[in-house]
Amino acid sequence: MAEQEKLILVTNDDGITSPGIRALIEAVRPLGRVVVVAPDSPQSGxxxxxxxxxxxRLNQVEIFEGIEAWQCSGTPVDCVKLARDKILGRKPDICVSGINHGANHSINVIYSGTMSAAMEAAIEGIPSAGFSFLEYDYKADFSLPAKVAREVTERMLQNNLPAGTLFNVNIPIVEEKDFKGLKICRQADAKWVEEFDERRDPHGKKYYWLTGEFKNRDVGEDTDVWALENNYASLVPVQFDLTNYKLKKELEEKWKDL
Amino acid sequence: MAEQEKLILVTNDDGITSPGIRALIEAVRPLGRVVVVAPDSPQSGxxxxxxxxxxxRLNQVEIFEGIEAWQCSGTPVDCVKLARDKILGRKPDICVSGINHGANHSINVIYSGTMSAAMEAAIEGIPSAGFSFLEYDYKADFSLPAKVAREVTERMLQNNLPAGTLFNVNIPIVEEKDFKGLKICRQADAKWVEEFDERRDPHGKKYYWLTGEFKNRDVGEDTDVWALENNYASLVPVQFDLTNYKLKKELEEKWKDL
Structure with missing residues (x-):
């Protein structure tokens, strides 16, 4: 008997009409049956x-030839929950999210809708990966990110990875001849230094736009930021047990009198 | 010279008019100068x-006697960012978030606006804690949660804790005579089993309400869920380096051919 065809759930946070999700669908469609459930509008951040x-709301749409696709009025996490409960009928073999227009390395994993969708699937025991391309441009050339997404997805389907496996994959802006391949990394200790742009509306009332500068305070050469700066794509295995075990142990000593 | 007065940032995700934030302000105001920056509407989930x-938008409001308070049109994370950049003038000594109406133990840390606000402050290097009371009722008696919040905040201010210290504190529904105190825990491996409630609007079109059942699949007696079921308040130290180091090491062996 032939092996059962792999079921691949595709989602994102830029919305179902973004070029990035189209590139991801094309990248993974040779690997199994693809079902798309994605937000009907951009959900970045x-x-x-x-x-x-x-x-x-959840509506079937026909915008990808030969691919079952649904748009949802909710967040990326809502999409994954709805896909699981109302659309797929069985647990998918993998969930891939993206390809995001813009970076989700380092601390950005926490703000990212792309990664949250993948994390939601991982919590459900579905091996999952989020893919993000450092290029923000709507008209970006997605051929390198698509190749990386295809390779990672294929490896994930072939390997027997632990339940809850979750990857954060970022792809640099680099010419293919200079691309050095995929590197397994840890999350860089970086953050955003925020400044709000204060303006006044036509009625004289203040309002604020979020803006900010990215600061990497991590000098390690094993981080995702380092890899991307050196023409690698970065792959960070991500966990959702957020317990700080080191601090837990310290407190158990220090706060014995509780 | 007298020690500088402690600066305490208070926020939440239920909105600035919720009874929980009022209880938290009263609990911590004897410990320093309190400034409140909280969402102008509920932001749960x-x-x-x-x-x-x-x-x-950011507007100063006078609803807590003798306390500087601001309401913001954004999310809990926006509140913390704006407080830091536009209101406080200096880094606060601590950020406390809550007291949330409803549990944020186990996997809920990931969905929680209460905890995200605290995490945002911790990323900034501010020791932070989120407090959540298992009672959802708007008219809940917050006296026990307030006592716990006061004790934890006081300990955090007195102890020299590492930068990035972040606590997820949950308080059970229990009579004070049966309360067993605070217990340092790890995050339970639990999840939501979702079911969407499918309905039809007056025009015959389908819509869905998110609903779900909480499932704890963790039998450990060192988890937050166990503590809460046994009349303890739980304190989980939380991290925002989400790297799964165990899987990273495995992959470095397994995927050597990358």
Whole structure:
């Protein structure tokens, strides 16, 4: 008997009409049956938000030839939850999210809707990966990111990885001849130094735009930021047990009198 | 010279008018100068969302006697960013978030706006804690959670804790005579089993409400869920380096051919 065809859930946070998700679909469609469930509008910066206060809409759309696709009014995490409960019928073999227009390395994993969608699937025990391309441009050339996404997805499907496996993959802006390949990394200790741009509306009232500068305070050569600066694509295995075991141990000593 | 007065940033995700934040302000005001920056409307389930696509509003309000307070149109994370950049003038000595109406133990740390606000401050190097009370009722009696919040905040201010210290504190529904105290825990391996409630609007179109059942698959007696079930308040030290170092090491062996 032939092996069962792999079921691949594709989602993102830039919205179902973004070029990045189209590139990802094309990259992984040779590997199994692809089903797309993605937001109907851009959801960047949504983190692990879920929709509680308003009901969700879900509509089938025909925008990818030969591919079952649904758009959802909610967040990337909502998309994964709805896909699992209302669309797929069985647990998918993998969930891939992206390809995001813009970086999600280092601390950005926490703000990223792309990664939150993948994390939601991983919590469900589905091996998952988020892919992000450092190029923000809508018209970016996705051929290198697509190759990387294809290779990672194929490896994930072939390997027997632990339940809850979750990868954060970022792809640099680099010509293919200079690309050095994929590097397994840790999350760089970096952060955003925020400045809000203060303006006044036509009625004289203040409002603020979030803006900021990215600061890498990590000099390690095993980080995702280092890899990307050196023409590698970075792959960080991500966990969702957020317990700080080191500090836990320290406190158990220090706060014995609790 | 007298020691500088401690500067305490208070925020939450239920909104500035919720009883929980009022209880937290009262609990910590004897410990220093309190400044409140909180969302102007409920933001539950917002995870680590930030506001990118629309500008933010920030208005000073007088609803807590003798306390400087600001309401913000954004998410809990936006509140912390704005507080730091536009209001406080200096890095606060601590950030406390809550007291949330409802649990944020185990995997809920990932979906929680309460915890995301605290995490944002911790990324900035500010020792931070989120407090959540298992009672959802708007009219809940916050006296026990307030006592716990006061004790934890006081300990955090007195102890020289590492930069980036972040605590997830949950308080059970229990009579004070049966309360067993605070217990340092790890995050339980639990998840939500989602079911969407499918309905039809007056025009016959489907819509969905998120609903779900909480499943704890962790039998350990060192978890937050166990502590809460046994009349302890739980304190989980939380990290924001999400690298899965164990899997990273495995992959470095397994995927040598990269």
């Amino acid at each position: 949504m983190g692990h938000a879920i929709t509680i206060g308003v009901p969700l | 917002m995870g680590h969302a930030i506001t990118i696509g629309v500008p933010l």
